[in-house]
Amino acid sequence: MIKVGVVGATGYTGEELLEVLLRNPEVKITCLSALVERETMISDLYPKFGKKISLLCKNLDVEEVSAGSDVVFLALPHTVSMAVAPQFLKNGKKVIDLSADYRLPAEIYEEWYKTKHTDPENLHDAVYGLPELNRDKIKGAHFVANPGCYPTGVILGLLPVVKAVVDAGLTIIVDSKTGATGAGRKGTIPLSFGEIDENFYCYKANEHQHMPEMEYILSGVVGAEVQVNFAPHLLPIRRGILSTIYIQHKGLPGENEIHKMYEDHFREEPFVRLRPPGEMPQIQDVAGTNFCDIGIKVARGMLIIVTVIDNLLKGASGQALQNMNIMSGLDERTGLL
Ligand SMILES: NC(=O)c1ccc[n+]([C@@H]2O[C@H](COP(=O)([O-])OP(=O)(O)OC[C@H]3O[C@@H](n4cnc5c(N)ncnc54)[C@H](OP(=O)(O)O)[C@@H]3O)[C@@H](O)[C@H]2O)c1
The missing domain is CATH 3.30.360.10 (Dihydrodipicolinate Reductase; domain 2)
Structure with a gap:
């Protein structure tokens, strides 16, 4: 079983990730986090997850999510991802980032996103996660930048x-x-x-x-x-x-x-x-x-x-799961319709 943490679980792509992860029999969803006023059951935030996911959605604690996960999906706004990705990577986790933070060289990113890139080191290692282009690189990757929609x-x-x-x-x-x-x-x-x-x-x-x-x-x-x-x-x-x-x-x-x-x-x-x-x-x-x-x-x-x-699927969370499947040596269609 692959233990999976989702950071940004309450957003649109986070919600969609939970849907596809639930359909993947090789996955156990272990940690959910977002910006929440107080810890809340995900089934109280999204009743459709009732009797399917019994987990609290908490504010992010990188060490806790790292301890409970093999793979971490970052379904976060850009700039927030690059503030937390380095810590997960340092803790040896496989990371799939859905934001724009690791898709472009720093100078292009800074020009178009009007903000400084704060993690050039990991930017260098991130593989652009379009399987139809980079499947072989994704296979051996520990860090994937999921493409934009x-x-x-x-x-x-x-x-x-x-x-x-x-x-x-x-x-x-x-x-x-x-x-x-x-x-x-x-x-x-x-x-x-x-x-x-x-x-x-x-x-x-x-x-x-x-x-x-x-x-x-x-x-x-x-x-x-x-x-x-x-x-x-x-x-x-x-x-x-x-x-x-x-x-x-x-x-x-x-x-x-x-x-x-x-x-x-x-x-x-x-x-x-x-x-x-x-x-x-x-x-x-x-x-x-x-x-x-x-x-x-x-x-x-x-x-x-x-x-x-x-x-939300091939443009975000479906492709993110496809990437996780490839990174984990699974059939890349597992959990995907
Ligand atoms: N929507 C798409 O079709 C699509 C497609 C491809 C890529 N993307 C990219 O995927 C990422 C997520 O998109 P989205 O559409 O899911 O966005 P969204 O609906 O706005 O969700 C963002 C999520 O991040 C959480 N969050 C925000 N700031 C945080 C912080 N400082 N610490 C912890 N959690 C924080 C939010 O929590 P709260 O809700 O509790 O504030 C929410 O769970 C973005 O970078 C976006 O560009 C989106």
């Missing part, structure tokens, strides 16, 4: 073609739409029901903090600078991200040829599904699952790639 869908959509696109000097345009849980549980006015319901808007166009993550990871894949133009939008739904990626080029290969590149790339991937040429996936196809579904269309000198994921 938008980058997960966008990077998967581009992996089979990005090198050819960059070699040809083409522009990548990404237009993504997310459900409201993508921003976490703490409310703000733009995320309130009155602003979101029956509405649809674009925010942070070409200045969202996930854009440098896409660029950094894709540049590493290609071995040359990749530029992504990114416009995120907020949909009036709870969960799911649909990303539409546009690449324009008169000399594109035909649809069947490009489709074959995707097929070859993802054939063995347990959580990536490809639609037939010209058929596009929908958010409802993947909501509640760890899948990324991909559709491509080539017409009028344009390649359009559509990817869909559940932001």
